[in-house]
Amino acid sequence: MSVQVTNAHVQKLDRQHVFHSWSVQGSLDPLVIAGGKGCRLWDYAGKEYLDFSSQLVNTNIGHQHPRVIAAIQAQAETLATVAPAHANLARGEAAKRVLSHAPAGFEKVFFTNAGADANENAIRMARAVTGRDKILSAYRSYHGSTGAAIAATGDPRRVPNEFSRGHAHFFNPFLYRSDFWAENETQECERALAHLKRVIECEGPGSIAAILLESIPGTAGVLVPPRAYLEGVRRLADQHGILLIFDEVMAGFGRTGRWFAFEHFGACPDLIVFAKGVNSGYVPAGGIIISETISRHFDERMFFGGLTYSGHPLAMAAIVATLDAMAEEGVVENADRIGNGVLASGLSRLTDKHAVIGETRGLGVFHALELVSDPETRAPLPAAEVATIKRALIDKGVLPFVVENRIHVVPPCIVSEAEVAEGLAALDAVLGEASARLG
Template identity: 75%
Template sequence: MNQALSCELAVSNSDVYDLDRAYVFHSWSVQSALKPLVIAGGAGCRLWDYDGKTYLDFSSQLVNTNIGHQHPKVIAAIQEQAGQLTTIAPATANLARGEAAKRIVERAPECFNKVFFTNAGADANENAIRMARLYTGRDKVLSAYRSYHGNTGAAIVATGDFRRLPNEYARGHVHFFNPYLYRSEFGAQDEAEECSRALAHLRRIIECEGPASIAAILMESIPGTAGVLVQPAGYMQGVRALCDEFGIVLILDEVMSGFGRTGRWFAFEHFGIQPDLITFAKGVNSGYVPAGGVLISDPIAAFFNDRYFPGGLTYSGHPLAMAAIVATLDAMAEEQVVENAAAIGEQLLGPGLQALAAKYPLIGEVRGLGVFWALELVADPVSRTPLPAATMAAIKSQLVAEGLLPFIVDNRIHVVPPCTVSADEVHEGLAILDKVLGQIA
């Protein structure tokens, strides 16, 4: 090792913390208010710092380490690829890229046979929107208010939450309310009513915006950051029918929900429908090397056979990322990781979270599938007033102090461990949640 470099290497939490605060500008933050957690290493569902404190990761970081931390087969594949070819331009044919695309296609519906690779989920959504506009010759894109699609030009404007407001520079975006029975925008009393009224609302938006002007409806198969909002029975089928009726491209954002997170390879499989474009990232290789992409259905892919596609990225299909995809998907299949996520959710995690909800009235609702769950916390179960931000911050602080890394959004605890999580780790995580919620209650 270079002697000068070795002298500069951090050896304590305080070294890393000071280095970060001196030089790193963080996302979605007021910089002076930051107190970042220091992490030195990890394995499986565990992380640790330089002082030896360990954490059970129930966040999967940003809900992306589906295969867990430092999976040896994925690390070995990256190392092997680095020894052979670290980078190559996207216009070339590369073995790792072809094998990665092949494996992704093998897990998609039969009518999907092409993959366009990007660097992450945001630019996957950007390019899916571009494809839909070119394919239809239309401009407008409809997306939900309760959604997150990324932090680039069109993706952040397609996003429905507050983060789009300082960033509304892209054109042609219209929002609608998606189903959320617990806080219904439609005055619904049950799931069937929420579904029918949400579909009627979407139809009216389409009619008022002009069907002939709408290129795509962009939706998360299960909205993640917005609250793990599992779609009511019949809703996704209804959206597919509206798209068919009006010639609109259906783009399903599987960036957070795909590749095992819900106990299926893709979350839309739960609803028995097929989209026209599928965007992905995160779980496809657990973020070991940044990668995303668009799965393209045959009619849209054929459209570009004799037409120029005006899009591309320097690192599209980067060999290290592609090697990580191949190893991740192979390991997930060999080790039955998707099946584990389904079983854990159905037999342990879901029932365990429901038991906590029965015990603590501050849990207003439990929602989820597989290892993709949210606890919605309320100050009053009757009025459903969200738990205040200060209380949520205290909950997060106590969970971390107890050795559990949570994914906290607004008044929700998103319970999203890696898809490889064991029964013992689920029991451990539930026990910590029980302890901290008991203190708050």
């Protein structure tokens, strides 16, 4: 006997059998999603949601793009899986496509299953090449939940998981909540670099293999760095023979209106870590874009790393189709035009209008609203009030990405002006209600 698929049936299955990440299991009430297309999702009752989250900020090309779905289907019919030791057309073409968007001087791609294991292997490469052990990363960061990736992460989720060796942290720039008593962006940049310089000195320059940085920290709050900051980090790394790794997992492949976020800042790393937007998560994939110098290091030396599903054919076919479609359909240009146009200006108007918004910041379709209970003291909005706002947005048919006291406004890169207007109208109404409650 067939079972009628309803929201209640799917949720019952989930709560009986599925263990969720980063969650207290007994209090979960997950939203049921049945399907999607473009920037829309819907449940089994037909209720639609405008996806202003891109799920986990990864569906850059939107949901169910027909070219990507067709490429996965065609690859499944030809060769569904293959060991990473073999040469495979889809893998070679995917690497070629990824490298076509990287700066000059990058030679090869090592494919992983996601961003976390890409960061793991970037750290492994840096340690192998330099012969050093220590990794410096920022307190306001997220690099994944596997061993070294979560130890490199700065946010409090690392604390129960610090079992990987050789990690130290520093404060990255964030003027709105400055750790350096800065009054403007220039001061914040100068003082953040002076702080990093002292951390390098105190940790021992000769012990540091790499500095690992999100070009624009995402989960930590879409923290767009001062224009000169990444250039300054590059100089500090070069002074001490330290490699520089940019984590572009969330910010890369169109999210900021460029193929890579670091293109906004005039600094180039030694290793580029990617995932998410490279194929919008249609099949799990990540990887490392490797500079020629680092790649050649392993010509005569073993690389002690590997994954069973490195360069999985279905994921590779999805990468090829995604990057081809993005290039031919002007998806990155759309993220730039819409995100730095009507989305940015609309969020700025909301910030001026609603006292509950302390600051808006971002680039492209990568923005965050910092919610506060008092605009003068900048006290973060309490968790219960943020949860009320999130629920109200979902009730209005807008799916948000909410972290701590922030709403991350991160629709797919294909979002239209009309969809932005719809999402902004929902934010306007809900945040207006919140501001009224706060008096």
